[in-house]
Amino acid sequence: MEKLRIAVIGCGRIAEVYASAFRHLENEIDLVLTVDKVKERAEKFAERFPGCAASDSVSSAGFQELLRQYKPDLLHILLPHHLHCPYALDAFACGVNVLTEKPIAIFPEDADRMTAAAKAAGCQFGVIFQNRYIDGVQRIVDLRESGALGTVRGAFSTLNWFRPASYYACDWKGKWATEGGGVVIDQAIHSIDLVRYMTGLEAVQVQGHTARRILQSIEVEDEADAAITLENGAVYSFFACNYYTTNSPIRVEISFEKAAATLTMDHMEIRWADGRMEDIPCSQGTENGERYWGVCHEHQLQAAYQALRQKKALPWAPEDARKTLEIVQAIYLSARIHSAVSIG
Numbered sequence: 001m002e003k004l005r006i007a008v009i010g011c012g013r014i015a016e017v018y019a020s021a022f023r024h025l026e027n028e029i030d031l032v033l034t035v036d037k038v039k040e041r042a043e044k045f046a047e048r049f050p051g052c053a054a055s056d057s058v059s060s061a062g063f064q065e066l067l068r069q070y071k072p073d074l075l076h077i078l079l080p081h082h083l084h085c086p087y088a089l090d091a092f093a094c095g096v097n098v099l100t101e102k103p104i105a106i107f108p109e110d111a112d113r114m115t116a117a118a119k120a121a122g123c124q125f126g127v128i129f130q131n132r133y134i135d136g137v138q139r140i141v142d143l144r145e146s147g148a149l150g151t152v153r154g155a156f157s158t159l160n161w162f163r164p165a166s167y168y169a170c171d172w173k174g175k176w177a178t179e180g181g182g183v184v185i186d187q188a189i190h191s192i193d194l195v196r197y198m199t200g201l202e203a204v205q206v207q208g209h210t211a212r213r214i215l216q217s218i219e220v221e222d223e224a225d226a227a228i229t230l231e232n233g234a235v236y237s238f239f240a241c242n243y244y245t246t247n248s249p250i251r252v253e254i255s256f257e258k259a260a261a262t263l264t265m266d267h268m269e270i271r272w273a274d275g276r277m278e279d280i281p282c283s284q285g286t287e288n289g290e291r292y293w294g295v296c297h298e299h300q301l302q303a304a305y306q307a308l309r310q311k312k313a314l315p316w317a318p319e320d321a322r323k324t325l326e327i328v329q330a331i332y333l334s335a336r337i338h339s340a341v342s343i344g
């Protein structure tokens with residue numbers, strides 16, 4: 001099997017998760033290029049992979065030149081949120097496929113530009129939502145699709161995490177222009193995505209509220225709640241904050257007609273209306289000792305590499321990731337105008 005040529009732009013915190021996945025998947029891929037505006041970061045990452053080049057050439061022209069020189073089959077974008085769109089457009093201009101970190105972009109309009117550019121260039125384009133690979137999550141999707149769970153009656157998600165001031169002490173986090181928001185777009189976007197994925201339903205209306213209550217060094221929200229009406233009329237209740245004392249396990253619960261399914265990060269509990277109970281541990285374990293970034297990057301990367309070889313669409317489709325982003329932006333808009341916002 002010929003190895004896929006992989007490039008990475010952005011060698012910060014999440015890049016460590018990719019480094020460990022790349023090592024496990026070394027029979028399938030060659031990391032050929034790492035890029036970061038801080039050259040030492042690109043070099044430090046590359047030095048673990050023999051033959052990998054490192055560069056700080058991050059202007060649009062310079063980056064395109066690198067892509068044309070190293071000809072990767074796939075670019076992983078691990079950058080601040082406002083940079084997902086411009087660097088994806090550079091990659092598509094060079095005919096390079098892209099798998100970007102979440103969120104797809106800050107604004108749905110940018111997601112549309114990226115999707116259109118990928119299509120025009122004949123490139124594959126996918127977005128990371130690794131938590132969809134948690135074992136119990138897939139079981140719920142399979143059960144729902146088989147009809148065993150019946151209709152969705154409601155859902156809730158809660159996220160009480162801790163992000164210290166040091167987390168925001170960088171040039172992009174905590175700012176509207178670069179992070180695009182706070183706890184909703186960065187952390188709780190995974191919960192929103194899981195509710196969409198597990199229910200199979202889209203949101204039609206959002207009544208949201210956001211606040212900056214405790215973390216005074218940031219511009220963006222450190223707390224948010226919302227009542228999100230799904231297309232069948234069921235209501236999804238959402239809460240998230242970044243100022244708890246620790247990273248408490250998230251909780252995502254879907255109430256179906258025939259069972260309630262509760263995900264608490266490392267296991268899924270299904271309580272059937274007829275009294276049966278199922279407890280599904282998440283077999284993926286932890287990543288670099290970090291439970292809260294999700295544990296399934298490697299699964300999504302492997303699925304993406306397989307899709308690329310088979311010339312199939314990368315998981316997850318940009319149109320799908322855009323739907324999750326639309327809910328995020330509807331929460332922000334609703335909070336700003338103090339009114340319900342319709343979607344779609």
Ligand SMILES: NC(=O)c1ccc[n+]([C@@H]2O[C@H](COP(=O)([O-])OP(=O)(O)OC[C@H]3O[C@@H](n4cnc5c(N)ncnc54)[C@H](O)[C@@H]3O)[C@@H](O)[C@H]2O)c1
Binds near residue numbers: 012036080083128
């Ligand atoms: N899927 C998950 O669970 C998860 C978890 C954490 C982060 N992320 C995502 O990963 C992305 C990166 O987050 P992070 O926490 O690693 O951020 P980070 O700040 O630690 O790293 C970003 C890196 O990008 C580099 N960079 C900035 N501007 C650049 C430019 N113009 N060209 C090249 N390099 C540039 C920085 O020097 C830094 O090394 C974000 O989209 C974030 O939401 C996803």
